[in-house]
Amino acid sequence: MKSINACFFAMLLIAGSCSSPKPTQPPGPNPAIDSLFEAYNQFKLRINPIEATKAGESEYNDKVANFIADDYQADLIENYTNFLEALSEYDSSMVSPSQWMSMQVMAWDCKIKREGLTNTIVTMASPIYNLPNFELMPILQIQSLHLYFSQLAGGQSVQPFNTVKDYDNWLKRIDAYLPFLDTCVVKMREGIATGIVPPKTLIKKTIPQLDGFINDPLSEHLYYAPIRQMPESFSSEEKERLASAYSDAIQNKLKPKYKELQDFLLNSYLSAGMETSGLGALPNGPETYNYLLRLHTTTNLTADEIHELGKSEVKRILAEMEKAKAATGFEGDMKAFFEHVRTSKSQMPYTEPEQVIASFNTIRTRVEARLVEVFDLKPKATFDVRRTEAFREASASAEYVPGSKDATRPGTFYVPIPDVTSYNKFSDEALFLHEAVPGHHYQLSLQQENADLPEFLHPESLGVFVEGWALYAESLGKELGLYEDPYQYFGMLSMEMHRAIRLVVDTGIHAKGWTREQAIQYSLDNEAESEASIIASIERYMATPGQAVSYKIGQLKIQELRKKAEATLGDKFSIREFHNQVLNSGSLPLVLLEKKINGWIEKIR
Structure with a gap:
């Protein structure tokens, strides 16, 4: 995967550096930083294609990120570094207050994600759950891609199944998903060799989750659900073609791959599982x-x-x-x-x-x-x-x-x-x-x-x-x-x-x-x-x-800030405005939320 174009970053840096002397009034929006924000957004869509689907970005509906692959993670490190370098060319005098807040969130995100990529257990944040994934422990009984992908398959989640193109996109997404399962087995074998394996208890819970994907007949298979729900507007030829393609994907691709995965979990992975329960027992676990x-x-x-x-x-x-x-x-x-x-x-x-x-x-x-x-x-x-x-x-x-x-x-x-x-x-x-x-x-x-x-x-x-x-x-x-x-x-x-x-x-x-x-x-x-x-x-x-x-x-931080605002503002306190202040800047690191609410309190008092 290629990194963000270096010329684009150079253009942003030039635009950002051509600023006038510090204004006496709060600065207005800076188009260059908005361009950097958009570049970061496109980067995040590219690396998290299922999140892109979740956000309604149809361009990514046929893609899956193999986020535990080495080349994928190298791409992340390079881009997080590039974005941090671009952000460093700006200060608060060059952008609007809202842009400055967004910049601080972006910088925090890049730094913490890049740090995780250098850890021997943790990799990038998951494309689904915004949790860290464990490169050498990618299959767990909860909040793992193999579960969420199957949730998409049923046609009742975020994956659209409204048009013929939607149905074809899902077939392509299945083909993109299979290499992830292969990489999972490779990484889990590496985990066995290096002593980085989940507890036996968790592996035992994961194995039967695959039963239905392997054993259910085609007519009842979760991945066949979209065929049972095809829109009446599809032509008979398209219905027949899609039914045949979905049948082939289930019988000849998914079932064998899930069987291979389950056999590995049962015959190789389970016996290597930890007898202990926590990360502290693993190499580099406390860190x-x-x-x-x-x-x-x-x-x-x-x-x-x-x-x-x-x-x-x-x-x-x-x-x-x-x-x-x-x-x-x-x-x-x-x-x-x-x-x-x-x-x-x-x-x-x-x-x-x-x-x-x-x-x-x-x-x-x-x-x-x-x-x-x-x-x-x-x-x-x-x-x-x-x-x-x-x-x-x-x-x-x-x-x-x-x-x-x-x-x-x-x-x-x-x-x-x-x-x-x-x-x-x-x-x-x-x-x-x-x-x-x-x-x-x-x-x-x-x-x-x-x-x-x-x-x-x-x-x-x-x-x-x-x-x-x-x-x-x-x-x-x-x-x-x-x-x-x-x-x-x-x-x-x-x-x-x-x-x-x-x-x-x-x-x-x-x-x-x-x-x-x-x-x-x-x-x-x-x-x-x-x-x-x-x-x-x-x-x-x-x-x-x-x-x-x-x-x-x-929760404790939000309650603490509410109590502080109530005590400081007295009759001037508005619960509706407090909630507005908490909710109108997106998800903030707690240090930035506290800074924002303190500023609001000082402005009102």
Whole structure:
């Protein structure tokens, strides 16, 4: 892959250096920096083609990045370096304030991503989940490309299947995806040789995920779903051609490749898996985890600091839970109440998955009636509440997938319902606020619809901001007419506790030598989630070190800034304007968010 054209950078540098003396008024927009932003945006689309599809950029709908390949990573290092050199030619006197903020976000992104590429375990941020991928551990039971690619295949996600060209693009994308699977096996063999292999527990969970892709008959195969849903407008000749092409791709390309991958996992990889649970036991593991904490929190907090912060938050939330328990009339201790909530039939009333979805839509109606009281901004995009696909439902958490930037494709709030009779609803109000409104759907839709932001800031980006905002959104329930049921308020506290526990168990697993079983027991002792749910969560943290701590760190910073603004501004404080300030610049590293809110406070006071 070629790097950004050197002449283009030279042109930008010349344009940037031809500035007049420092103005006495804030400078206006600089077209040269906008050109650099656009170059960076095109670079990010090229390296993350599935993210480009997610953003509605159809040019990339037939491509897949083999992001664990050596040449791909060399290309990244070269380009991140070039972009940082170009940014260094500007200072705040040469661009508008909003451009300067975007430049600081871009510089942070380039620096942290380039640093990750020099690590022996971590590679670039994933083309899908904005998480680091592990070059030598590319196949895991959650948040891996092989799972997300199959999610696209069903025709109900971000991959379009509206035209004949769309159908042909997917066939090309399959052909581009197969080399990634080959490279995965090569890298995992290298991982075996160098002692960089995931825990056995995680490998065991990954192997059966491939069963359906290998064994399902063509008529029921996930990858054949688009053929079962072909538009009536297609000619009979096109329908026949596409059906034959999809059949060939499934039977002669995908099934053999997935079988090859599964055989390797079962016969070679599993026996090499770690008996320990965390990164700390791997070569360069402690350094890798420190990097991941900096990446995910956008701070320099150490593992020890985060661990202790988590324990203090667990203690605080437990005290609040005691009050919520008392409001329900339950007379036992907290552990007994956890068990009561986990097993109470009153909290598991459903017999059909559709009832779960309908309940979330009822919550939606209640929330939307009160939004205007705390928000000025409102996205154009809408969203659907949908059950998670069966092939990944057993290991999945609830999640939100944004719609298209032009709002023509709605966002999707996915709810896993593997067993509807055991589905516990006690935290559903908080879950809706987090994943949908005013959480992920609200924030991410506003971000990608914001015409004042450079295009590269429209995608999801920084988890500490995105997830921190969503967790903060859970705390707005009473202001939005929710949590009237003490069990639902306890559910909100339980979700907050879940995120506080993450600070303890994530650092425990990856920095303090905790076992999987220790982490599970700590969670069982301090929250009301079911044991099965807790096990899935702990295994997620094992697979994605550092990511889960971002929620609570981001939430605490937003709450801290709100309290500071309320205390400083008094009657001048507007909750709607505070939310505007948090949401109208895209995803920001916490240091930049704090700087922005402090500036707003000084301007208002």
